Amino acid sequence: MISSGLTTSYAPPFALVRNHFIVSIVAYFLLTLALVIVAPWMQGHYFQPHLLGLTHLATLGWISMIMMGALYQLVPVVLETKLWSARLAQFTFWLFLPGATGMIVHLWDYRTGPGLWGFGLLTLVAFALFVTNLLATLAQVEKWNITGIHILAALVTIILAAALGVALAYNLWKTYLPGDHLHYLRAHAHLAFLGWVLLVVMGVAYKLIPMFALAHGYSMTAGKWAFGLVSFATVGLMTAWSFSLFAGHAANSNRLEIFYALLLATGIAAFLWQMWLVYRHRRRKQADVSMHHTVLSFIFLGLATALGVTQFFLPVRWPQAVREGCILLYGWLAVIGFAGFIIVGQMYKIVPFLVWFNKYSDKVGQATVPMLKEMFDEQLAKIELGLMLAGFLIAAVALPLANTLLFRIGAIVLMASAAIFVWNMITIFKT
């Protein structure tokens, strides 16, 4: 797309971004494979060894890895500045990879000794270096925009979420935190997901989606409100949880918590409304496979939000298994439904774009160069989308029913879609 750049003289070395993307793609496939294996554990309480490992494979190996690689590319280009240090970014990658891998392996087996804490610390150091690098990059920015503000807030939050994670790892080794461990775990998960994943997706979506859809002439008011509400509500939720912890209230009876959850839902609704405005004002009417993934992602974000708020009001008389299944479904909608679909969808745009510029931008005008859509099999991508949606929905139905067989069927279908996705990504990189 000529409209605005993902690749310019501001961009970091291609190899840096490529390494992040390749690890993330592998992690995604391993995640779907792990889902097939853990099917019998996808019921009951979420605090289970395999599920903890699985969750960190998704959040660190897949989601955070792709976000870090994408931000190294996007921040300099979108905000027109050079990445502060590409060498530090490479070094960070080689810290983060073993740190995250070690954490995932230890959590998978629930080995909660010094090993988990050590790998957690390594991951935290890697996040700290990543944040330092990007903050130093942001310090050079002259023209700020809404994307930059989202990313700045997300950088601050990921450090807090990672630090809380390391504190939790230590607590599993030598208990020292007052109160229930799960109380902190909930704060850690929401801080990471709302403050890191959601804010980055929102900020980047405001830039990329109108660019790819050729959307023009819409107001950004809803988007600005969304940022304010989501940020404020996230801080509020953390405050409410801290308050309920030290005041000794039962977590789910805290009215402050419900208030901030509703505020958060309003903020997410504002974001979705903003995206709807972008969609309505798009000049590129024919939605491609990337846009279909993206639309589904936003639908699942809305459903996850609704279910998250509903958690406060689930009737106590409901069977415990159903209530626990609803919590798993909430996580499923957020991680696979929202984050998963948007990551897969946007990679069909970003990866061809990056590879194209790396391999062909010097050849334009001198040799025949391919179009981006020619760099992968779009028909296969459509099949991938269909399978991903089918697998996701089958597994989603299985969660509240606590049906292992149904979940495993869904996970296998999801894995088939991931295999096609990996094939398409390999095709692009080999173009």
Next chain:
Amino acid sequence: MLTEHEIIEKLREVIDPEIGLNIVELGLIYSIEVNKENQVHVKMTLTTPGCPMHDAISTWAQRALETLPGVAKASVEIVWEPPWNPEMMTDFAKAQLGWG
């Protein structure tokens, strides 16, 4: 003597690799000047103001123009005024995008 038509036809070779439409159909070309020495100067825009990708695009367009027989020198300038809007696309481009 070079004609504007020849130059526009040459610029049609510069294609948005994602959309599959060239920069002429997208309405990105604002002006073309040719002096007596056959030096060509093109003013063009991109669809998003503040786009930092002008280096790549201008190089691409410049390279295409320099292959045109008779061109002594080519230069491409990215400008942001007036801002691009979708109405600037040709009817063909609009139809290709399923719009209009």
